[in-house]
Amino acid sequence: MLILLRQNKISKWFSGIGQEAVSVGVTLALADDEYILPMHRNLGVFTSRNMPFERLFAQWQGTTNGYTKGRDRSFHFGTNEHHIVGMISHLGPQNGVADGIALASKLKNEKKVTLVFNGDGGTSEGDFHEAVNVAAVWDLPVIFVVENNGYGLSTPSSEQFRCASFADKAIGYGMEGISIDGNNILEVYDTIHSLAKKMRMNPKPVLVECRTFRMRGHEEASGTKYVPPQLLDEWGKKDPINTYEKFLINEKIIDEGYIGGLRGKIKKEIEDGLAVAVGETHPAADTNAELADIYASFTQRVTEPTSSAKTEKRFIDAIRDGLHQSMSKFDNLVLMGQDIAEYGGVFKITEGFVEKFGKERVRNTPICESAILGAALGLSIKDMKAMVEMQFADFVTEGFNQIINNLAKTHWRWGQPADVVVRMPTGAGTAAGPFHSQSNEAWFFHTPGLKIVYPSTVYDAKGLLCAALEDPNPYLYFEHKLLYRSIKEVIPDDYYTIEIGKAKLVKEGSDLSIITYGMGVHWALEILSMQEDISADILDLRTLLPWDKEAVTETVRKTGRVLILHEDTLTGGIGAELSAWISEHCFEHLDAPIIRVGGLDTPIPFAPTLERNFLPKERIRSKIEELLAY
Numbered sequence: 001m002l003i004l005l006r007q008n009k010i011s012k013w014f015s016g017i018g019q020e021a022v023s024v025g026v027t028l029a030l031a032d033d034e035y036i037l038p039m040h041r042n043l044g045v046f047t048s049r050n051m052p053f054e055r056l057f058a059q060w061q062g063t064t065n066g067y068t069k070g071r072d073r074s075f076h077f078g079t080n081e082h083h084i085v086g087m088i089s090h091l092g093p094q095n096g097v098a099d100g101i102a103l104a105s106k107l108k109n110e111k112k113v114t115l116v117f118n119g120d121g122g123t124s125e126g127d128f129h130e131a132v133n134v135a136a137v138w139d140l141p142v143i144f145v146v147e148n149n150g151y152g153l154s155t156p157s158s159e160q161f162r163c164a165s166f167a168d169k170a171i172g173y174g175m176e177g178i179s180i181d182g183n184n185i186l187e188v189y190d191t192i193h194s195l196a197k198k199m200r201m202n203p204k205p206v207l208v209e210c211r212t213f214r215m216r217g218h219e220e221a222s223g224t225k226y227v228p229p230q231l232l233d234e235w236g237k238k239d240p241i242n243t244y245e246k247f248l249i250n251e252k253i254i255d256e257g258y259i260g261g262l263r264g265k266i267k268k269e270i271e272d273g274l275a276v277a278v279g280e281t282h283p284a285a286d287t288n289a290e291l292a293d294i295y296a297s298f299t300q301r302v303t304e305p306t307s308s309a310k311t312e313k314r315f316i317d318a319i320r321d322g323l324h325q326s327m328s329k330f331d332n333l334v335l336m337g338q339d340i341a342e343y344g345g346v347f348k349i350t351e352g353f354v355e356k357f358g359k360e361r362v363r364n365t366p367i368c369e370s371a372i373l374g375a376a377l378g379l380s381i382k383d384m385k386a387m388v389e390m391q392f393a394d395f396v397t398e399g400f401n402q403i404i405n406n407l408a409k410t411h412w413r414w415g416q417p418a419d420v421v422v423r424m425p426t427g428a429g430t431a432a433g434p435f436h437s438q439s440n441e442a443w444f445f446h447t448p449g450l451k452i453v454y455p456s457t458v459y460d461a462k463g464l465l466c467a468a469l470e471d472p473n474p475y476l477y478f479e480h481k482l483l484y485r486s487i488k489e490v491i492p493d494d495y496y497t498i499e500i501g502k503a504k505l506v507k508e509g510s511d512l513s514i515i516t517y518g519m520g521v522h523w524a525l526e527i528l529s530m531q532e533d534i535s536a537d538i539l540d541l542r543t544l545l546p547w548d549k550e551a552v553t554e555t556v557r558k559t560g561r562v563l564i565l566h567e568d569t570l571t572g573g574i575g576a577e578l579s580a581w582i583s584e585h586c587f588e589h590l591d592a593p594i595i596r597v598g599g600l601d602t603p604i605p606f607a608p609t610l611e612r613n614f615l616p617k618e619r620i621r622s623k624i625e626e627l628l629a630y
């Protein structure tokens, strides 16, 4: 590989030279259908799972036959065929995903372990801590391997952590920890083999430190100047391949001739694989294909209620109802969130669910949004569905990376759907201050690969939640806390869904169009009910991503005047995108500039007077007048 890199025949490379015994020993010790989540230094995992060289080279070159259609580089890919889930660059998030895979195996009673790699540097990330803790609390059969190779990029261990051994860290999590010689393949193999055997019967996580050394730079271009030469000498003498060869020769299991033959055979396999990949081209860019692959293909079939039975429900009851019926419909659906089990969640949406569906499927989580969102992806990898409740939408920041970089991108990168709905109790008006009131839909709106729904009515709350849970793509489901107990509607008792991506004209008029969603729908209705001289269309977007361009075009054409209203702060909000799109595509139908009205560009204040001033409600009327007077 080094020669090929120097000849510019393969792309950027993170060498595992000096650490081969860990990757290979670990992989051979597990069953072929047990998932491994490797890092950037673990080529030996891929080769030990007998992945065809031509496809590996194609992946590294970004050619057509690679695992990501040229979309991602190096080891950043997964393949369910080989039970490997490669990393995203962020290192630590792998651990939460491993938890999810292990959880699925445990729920399905498969008696399988999952193994995830970490570098010693990567263990400083919160993601590592969260995932190890979750695995400990949930007794998940995960082997957390830490390859302690002395450096994280250029930073020596002494500047990364203070523990003498990673096995000591395990004590703090209440789990078993072991430290082994990672350069001795037999020790690696025996340790993992016996641990896995035990864990299959008695699921519990274990942390295994493999002491080893990185003999090359972080990547080839970065060199090893900062590494004291005596360390390289010392560890060079412990090279895992040389020592194992010597051992096998001493034991008279092989001889020099055998080694030469084997090296020749492997060299030929590599060269043949490379020859195939070199003959391939980079994928021809096809914009439609690129856009289509951001989502797993799914054709929604809208379900109508089977009977005419109806009951008056509050917004919160509709969410509970939709969730409850979806749990009955999908026995592979798992709910995860803080305090959602016996306590029923802080808003009591899942009250009574444990009694009906059991603790395995209605899971209280430790306070660790990132590991749980990662686990949700892990469940999808094992063909399960997940709903993750954020206690408040504000706390999603703790799991932001998993949503933006894992849930949103995995299908596009290697074809794995993320069948996850994240419920987001959102919004202000409850005097809850800057960290329990935010509207943060715009953060996600900007991320390709996600879908976003935001119901404003009781009927939509149930139908959109059921629809989101059916779709194998990752959703953010925004539920306004102020609507929970303030609105009621008679809605069908039966299960039903609503078309995703479809806006709803909730009031018809002719002078202007108010395009809005969530609480904005209620504000607009209230203002118009008091001002009968204003004739306006009110369009409730309902789905924010992908939003209904057709319905927007139709109302703009009809009235020629547009007010975009949202609770979220104005700058860079969803209104900004809508406004830009309308001026680009409907310019000739406009009789006035598009006006936006949203929250002040400040955090959300606590005192009711300040909060009222923050919210756009009291500015709507003057904006309507401004628009009509233009």
Ligand SMILES: Cc1ncc(C[n+]2csc(CCOP(=O)(O)OP(=O)(O)O)c2C)c(N)n1
Binding pocket: 041, 089, 090, 091, 118, 119, 120, 121, 122, 123, 147, 149, 151, 152, 153, 214, 218
């Ligand atoms: C969240 C995050 N921060 C920084 C980086 C840049 N980075 C890539 S690898 C690396 C060092 C990792 O060290 P370690 O986990 O010990 O693994 P090793 O490379 O030694 O095998 C760093 C800092 C990253 N990929 N992700």
